[in-house]
Amino acid sequence: MYYQKNQQMIPNPVRVRFAPSPTGPLHIGGVRTALYNFLFARKHGGTLILRIEDTDQNRFVPGAEQYIIESLAWCGLKFDESPERGGPHAPYRQSERSEIYKEYIQRLIVNGHAYYAFDTEAELEVMRASFKADGNKVFQYDQKTRKSLRNSLTVSDSEVNAMLKAGTPYVIRIKIPENQLVVVHDLIRGDVTVNTANLDDKVLFKSDGLPTYHLANVVDDYLMKITHVIRGEEWLPSAPLHVLLYRFFGWEDIMPQFAHLPLILKPDGNGKLSKRDGDRLGFPVFPTEWKDPTTGELYSGYRESGYLSNAVVNILVHLGWNPGTEQELFSMEELIQQFSLERVGKHGSKFDPEKAKWFNHQYLQRKSDEELYQMLKPFLEHSGVAPPGEYVEKVIRLVKDRVFLVPDLWNAAWFFFIRPRDYDAQVYQKIWQPVTTELIQGFAKETAQLVDFNKETLHELVLHFIANSGVKMGQLMNPLRLLMVGSNQGPGMMDLAEVIGKKEFLERIRIGVEKLTK
RNA sequence: GGCCCGUUCGUCUAGUCGGUUAGGACGCCAGGUUUUCAUCCUGGAAAUCAGGGGUUCGAUCCCCCUACGGGCUACCA
Numbered sequence: 343m344y345y346q347k348n349q350q351m352i353p354n355p356v357r358v359r360f361a362p363s364p365t366g367p368l369h370i371g372g373v374r375t376a377l378y379n380f381l382f383a384r385k386h387g388g389t390l391i392l393r394i395e396d397t398d399q400n401r402f403v404p405g406a407e408q409y410i411i412e413s414l415a416w417c418g419l420k421f422d423e424s425p426e427r428g429g430p431h432a433p434y435r436q437s438e439r440s441e442i443y444k445e446y447i448q449r450l451i452v453n454g455h456a457y458y459a460f461d462t463e464a465e466l467e468v469m470r471a472s473f474k475a476d477g478n479k480v481f482q483y484d485q486k487t488r489k490s491l492r493n494s495l496t497v498s499d500s501e502v503n504a505m506l507k508a509g510t511p512y513v514i515r516i517k518i519p520e521n522q523l524v525v526v527h528d529l530i531r532g533d534v535t536v537n538t539a540n541l542d543d544k545v546l547f548k549s550d551g552l553p554t555y556h557l558a559n560v561v562d563d564y565l566m567k568i569t570h571v572i573r574g575e576e577w578l579p580s581a582p583l584h585v586l587l588y589r590f591f592g593w594e595d596i597m598p599q600f601a602h603l604p605l606i607l608k609p610d611g612n613g614k615l616s617k618r619d620g621d622r623l624g625f626p627v628f629p630t631e632w633k634d635p636t637t638g639e640l641y642s643g644y645r646e647s648g649y650l651s652n653a654v655v656n657i658l659v660h661l662g663w664n665p666g667t668e669q670e671l672f673s674m675e676e677l678i679q680q681f682s683l684e685r686v687g688k689h690g691s692k693f694d695p696e697k698a699k700w701f702n703h704q705y706l707q708r709k710s711d712e713e714l715y716q717m718l719k720p721f722l723e724h725s726g727v728a729p730p731g732e733y734v735e736k737v738i739r740l741v742k743d744r745v746f747l748v749p750d751l752w753n754a755a756w757f758f759f760i761r762p763r764d765y766d767a768q769v770y771q772k773i774w775q776p777v778t779t780e781l782i783q784g785f786a787k788e789t790a791q792l793v794d795f796n797k798e799t800l801h802e803l804v805l806h807f808i809a810n811s812g813v814k815m816g817q818l819m820n821p822l823r824l825l826m827v828g829s830n831q832g833p834g835m836m837d838l839a840e841v842i843g844k845k846e847f848l849e850r851i852r853i854g855v856e857k858l859t860k
Numbered sequence: 861g862g863c864c865c866g867u868u869c870g871u872c873u874a875g876u877c878g879g880u881u882a883g884g885a886c887g888c889c890a891g892g893u894u895u896u897c898a899u900c901c902u903g904g905a906a907a908u909c910a911g912g913g914g915u916u917c918g919a920u921c922c923c924c925c926u927a928c929g930g931g932c933u934a935c936c937a
Contacts, residue, residue, distance in 0.1 A: 363937045398936055463935075478861060480933070513935050531865070540863050548935040555937050579864055579932040604866080605930070612929060660885095664873060668884055687873080689866045690930060697872065697886040703899090743899040754898080769896090815895050823896055831897040 356388025358570050360414075360421075361559065363395040364406035367632035367641045368413055370693075371574065371606045371615065374658040378603060379572050380419045381659075381681035391566060392424035394435040395559070397552045404635055407435075413629040413643070417651050418674050423566075431566040436558050443553040446561045446591070447514055447546060455590040456546055458512045459483070459493040460505055484542040485520050514547035516556075516583065516590075524582040529570075529601040529683045536582040544583055556580060560587040563598055571598045572683070575690075578602045601683050605690040606661050615693050617641060625695040629654060648747030650709075653702040661691045671704055703746045714738050714751060721752035727759045736841050740833040754832075758841060761850060762828025765858060769830045773820040779859050781813060782821055786851045795844035797836035825854035 360376040362368060368376075383390040394407055411426065423429025433439055450456035461469075466483070469491075473481035481487070488495055493515070494502045505512070522538045546557040553561070563571060581600055588597040608619040620627035620642070631643035644654045656672055663686050665672075672680070706714075715734055722728065741754040785807055792799055808815055819835055826838055826847070839847050 361937090365937075395937060401936065459935095466935090480861065482862090482933075511935090515935095534864070536864070542933080545935050550935075552935095554935070559937090574931095575865070576931055576937090582864095602865085607930080609871080614930080660872065662872095666874070666876095668874085670885060684876085687866095691873090692871060694871050694886065700886060707899090741898095744897085745899095773896095819895060827896090829897080833896095833898090834894065835896080 356383055356386040356570065357391065357566065357568050358383050358388060358572055359391040359393050359563070359566065359568055361393045361395050361562075361573075362410055363398065363401065364403060364410065365398075365401045366403050366406055366634070367628045367630075367643075368410050369615075369617075370627055370629065370644075370654075370658060373414065373417060373629050373654075374606065374661060375572065375574055375603060376414055376419055377417065377655060377658055378663070378681070378683075378686070381677055382570065382572060382683065383422075384678040385681055388569070389422045390420075391429070391431075391568070392421040392434060393562060393566070394425055394437075395555060396435055396437045397548075397554065397558055399437075399550065399552070409630070409632055413645075416630055416645055417655055436562065437552070439558075439562070440552055442565070443547070443558055443561055444551075447553065447557060450516070450546070450590055451514065453590060454517065456514050456516050457494045458502060458506070459488075459491065459515050459543075459545075460497070460510055460512050461492050462511070465492070482542040483515065485518055485539070488515075488517075488543055511549040513545045513549050515543040516546050516586070518543055518583075518586070524585050526578075526581040526585055526600060528578070528581075529599055530604075530686050531578075531602065531688055534578065534581070538582075538586070541583060541586075544580070556583055556587065560584050560591070564588070564591065564593050564596075568598045570601060572601045572603065575602045575605050601686070604662050604687055607690045607692045609693050609695060614690070619693075623695060625698065648749045649698075649702050650705045650748075653698075653705040656705070657698045657701050661693065662686050671701075699746050706745050706748075707743065711735050711738050711742075714742060714745075717748050718751045718755070721749070721756075722759065725752075725756070725760060729759055733758075733841070740837055740841065757827045757832065758838075761846075761853065762826070764828055765824055765854065766829040769820075769824055770858065773816075773824065773830075774858065775817065777813075778817070778821050779855060781811065781818060782825070782851060782855055784811070785818060785822075786848055789844070790848060792844065795840070795847075797840040800839055801836050822851075824858075825850050 358379045360379045362372055362376075380390055382388070392411070396402055396407075407425070411421075411424070414420075421427065423431065423434065425434040428434075447456060451458075461483075466481075469487070470481040473479040483491065490496070495517070497505075518538050518541045520538065524536050524538060524541075526534045526536070528534055544556055545554050547553050562568075581602070585594070585597065588594045606615045607613065608615045609623060615627060617627050626642045626644045626647050626649075628641045628643045629645065631646045632641040633639070634641070645651070652673070655674065655677070656670075659672070659677055659681075660670070663681065665680050666685055669676075709717075712735075715731070715738060718734065718738065722734070737755050737758045738751070741751070744754045745751050785804075788803060788807060789795075789800070792803060804815070804818065808818055820830070823830060823832065823835055826832070826835070826842070832838060842850075
């Protein structure tokens with residue numbers, strides 16, 4: 343037995359769903375919602391369902407459903423029941439369930455909890471405009487205004503039937519009861535109470551014959567025996583409406599429990615995180631890359647930017663949840679074990695791209711040399727070099743700890759595979775003295791004599807050389823580094839020299855000196 | 861505008877019977893290692909717990925008000 347906050351037993355078996363609409367790539371906020379659902383399901387040995395909420399044909403984007411499934415799979419999230427896998431409550435696409443909703447909306451009409459509304463888009467627009475003109479009021483189709491609009495509450499039954507028969511377009515709206523208190527028990531926020539006087543008569547069924555989210559979500563959650571609805575905070579305002587629907591259908595005592603997750607906010611300023619923020623500040627807002635099929639617009643992804651899926655999961659899980667301990671790096675197994683809704687915060691979190699990188703660095707450090715090799719391979723191929731594996735592994739050991747994103751593997755190591763073409767002008771200015779050229783050439787001459795070339799012998803030689811010539815270590819080493827790397831970066835000089843070998847070492851000196859002293 | 865939710869270091873956060881030097885992490889600063897640049901290590905600055913009222917011997921913690929922030933307010937989800 344397991345008890346949540348307010349002594350509510352978690353019914354067994356747990357069944358939760360992630361219910362995105364296929365309107366484009368999945369925002370990381372959505373990924374996090376899916377992740378929390380996944381963790382909750384796994385933790386309680388429950389079932390995770392993917393339900394595609396595609397009741398808005400206008401916003402349908404081809405490929406989006408596939409994107410959602412694949413990008414989530416990349417994160418390690420798999421569904422037990424879904425459109426592609428099927429399950430006992432198939433179909434899992436709402437567009438394929440339209441007959442079901444018709445049956446349920448009829449029940450609401452018969453019971454007097456819903457009514458036909460014949461107002462056209464244009465008529466409602468006029469209402470909105472007149473409300474706005476009258477002291478900037480906002481028009482709502484609700485218990486106050488419905489009495490003066492064209493619907494089955496104001497029009498006679500025979501007239502309604504005539505209109506229906508004539509094929510007059512209509513929508514079906516919920517009839518919100520007057521002046522009642524509706525309480526939503528939220529696992530994260532506690533009880534949220536709303537007076538029905540503030541609720542409007544939301545459209546339940548559209549003129550295109552498909553339900554809106556509100557109806558479809560309640561009917562499907564009931565039919566699919568969902569026990570917990572874990573979704574974003576943007577749904578909190580409509581939760582009372584959903585509770586009312588459960589009540590009208592007579593399902594209130596088996597209604598799922600709600601948990602409304604706080605939002606992910608932009609790093610600077612206020613408001614929720616958007617693609618725009620990512621583009622502006624230079625970090626991805628989507629798990630994997632997506633190219634919009636119609637506009638061609640590119641949505642950059644974490645995977646393509648060089649993040650590990652493990653790290654992304656860890657970054658996201660911490661945006662709203664914490665373990666209550668000082669552990670900060672988790673495997674999926676550990677998350678499943680430790681996750682709980684109780685430890686999800688109430689307030690939104692600003693996304694911190696710097697911390698995200700740091701997390702990725704941590705996970706990268708835990709990868710084996712072999713795994714890192716595999717990640718570096720594409721870069722080697724792209725540059726047309728094919729060094730022996732033994733050589734690459736030596737390099738990886740030297741540069742590993744300076745890698746934050748996967749491409750850094752190449753950025754921090756390319757000079758082991760390719761000679762520098764340019765030399766950093768600022769560094770040159772700073773370290774290249776009048777005597778340097780002669781000094782380096784003298785050193786190269788002595789190095790050429792070295793029979794056994796490795797980091798120890800080279801180090802010894804350096805020591806001798808500076809003692810004899812009376813220069814400081816830096817006067818020799820800094821120019822050498824510039825010659826080897828083209829800048830002032832990279833691992834220790836001796837390690838670097840040993841790996842590239844004597845021949846290459848001398849060659850780089852020769853070529854570099856020639857270029858720099860021209 | 862209306863309704864709802866929120867508010868602890870710059871950021872993510874701990875703090876769940878009201879009594880803590882308010883803890884950790886990222887970032888920042890300083891020192892050390894690396895004769896480079898990063899990494900790494902050590903140390904440091906950084907939160908009058910949004911403000912004001914209560915309740916209490918005592919409030920970050922309970923209540924109220926205000927401010928600020930956010931969400932929703934479509935025949936979108």
